[in-house]
Amino acid sequence: MATFKDFRNSVKPNWCPGCGDFSVQAAIQRAAANVGLEPENLAVISGIGCSGRISGYINSYGFHGIHGRSLPIAQGVKMANRDLTVIASGGDGDGFAIGMGHTIHAIRRNVDVTYIVMDNQIYGLTKGQTSPRSATGFKTKSTPEGSIEQAIAPMEMALTAGATFVAQSFSTDLKDLTALIEAGINHKGFSLINVFSPCVTYNKVNTYDWFKENLTKLSDIEGYDPNNREEAMQVLMKHDGLVTGLIYQNTERPSYQELLKGYSEKPLVDAELKLDQEHFDKLAAEFM
Ligand SMILES: Cc1ncc(C[n+]2csc(CCOP(=O)(O)OP(=O)(O)O)c2C)c(N)n1
Ligand code: SF4
Numbered sequence: 001m002a003t004f005k006d007f008r009n010s011v012k013p014n015w016c017p018g019c020g021d022f023s024v025q026a027a028i029q030r031a032a033a034n035v036g037l038e039p040e041n042l043a044v045i046s047g048i049g050c051s052g053r054i055s056g057y058i059n060s061y062g063f064h065g066i067h068g069r070s071l072p073i074a075q076g077v078k079m080a081n082r083d084l085t086v087i088a089s090g091g092d093g094d095g096f097a098i099g100m101g102h103t104i105h106a107i108r109r110n111v112d113v114t115y116i117v118m119d120n121q122i123y124g125l126t127k128g129q130t131s132p133r134s135a136t137g138f139k140t141k142s143t144p145e146g147s148i149e150q151a152i153a154p155m156e157m158a159l160t161a162g163a164t165f166v167a168q169s170f171s172t173d174l175k176d177l178t179a180l181i182e183a184g185i186n187h188k189g190f191s192l193i194n195v196f197s198p199c200v201t202y203n204k205v206n207t208y209d210w211f212k213e214n215l216t217k218l219s220d221i222e223g224y225d226p227n228n229r230e231e232a233m234q235v236l237m238k239h240d241g242l243v244t245g246l247i248y249q250n251t252e253r254p255s256y257q258e259l260l261k262g263y264s265e266k267p268l269v270d271a272e273l274k275l276d277q278e279h280f281d282k283l284a285a286e287f288m
Helices: 021-034 051-057 070-080 092-098 100-109 154-160 174-186 208-214 229-238 277-286
Strands: 042-046 061-064 085-091 114-119 165-170 191-196 243-249
Touching (some): 021 085, 021 114, 021 174, 042 051, 042 070, 051 061, 070 085, 085 092, 085 174, 092 114, 100 154, 154 165, 154 191, 154 229, 165 174, 174 191, 174 243, 229 243
Parallel strands (some): 042 061, 042 085, 085 114, 165 191
């Protein structure tokens, strides 16, 4: 049986020392081993950004796609080969700016993919511009006088889009984060896990200390019920989205695959896709 070390490869991450993404990488490797996967059972699909490099740092199948497009690829992989566990990943810019359309539609579609967003509230790779997660007043090179926009609320957005698994974590909480990724992988449907993953180089506001001071663990809220969507929305609004843990899970709604005719019979990758002569002639005749 594989251990987390089997999900390591020889590529040395070129993230800045102290970047939160290191812990996210470790958590994915641990979660994959804990749920009993072998490297050949896992596909990690990422977008573009510092965080997007993660697919190259994990020993598994992987695809480093284009900016904001990890989810179309990840859903395609899952639809073609149901036997793979598929993790999509990237930054808050990748998923909540250019890729937001895909994020909302993947959520409402409920394809069995685990989506891990490394949320540092800034664009890291392009050297520090505001992201849709940056707070109003946040000063960066692109907003020298402070952002005049309102930050997006991804967890609330996911709930309203019909998400069946919504969770949030902090990169230093390795144990909790690993457990949430395991739960996301085991969830039959789309799981969104937003991870506060500090950018130590460009974001001097949302630092490790800032998160420690401002985050509330849902496990510290007595009687919190993650199966209650209304309660989930209330707790997010009360804490301005700054909660960690499993926010909401709905195990009753079927996944996209369960509803799709023929999906369970045979994975697409095993299907005989060659066109025989009779079908070819029939098709060709339609164009004559
Ligand atoms: C289509 C396209 N538009 C813009 C870019 C430039 N670009 C690369 S990464 C990025 C944003 C990076 O921020 P985020 O997704 O939050 O990831 P991080 O680097 O912070 O991990 C942008 C705008 C690009 N590569 N492709
Ligand atoms: S620039 Fe920020 S997000 Fe990118 S590797 Fe460095 S610390 Fe991480």
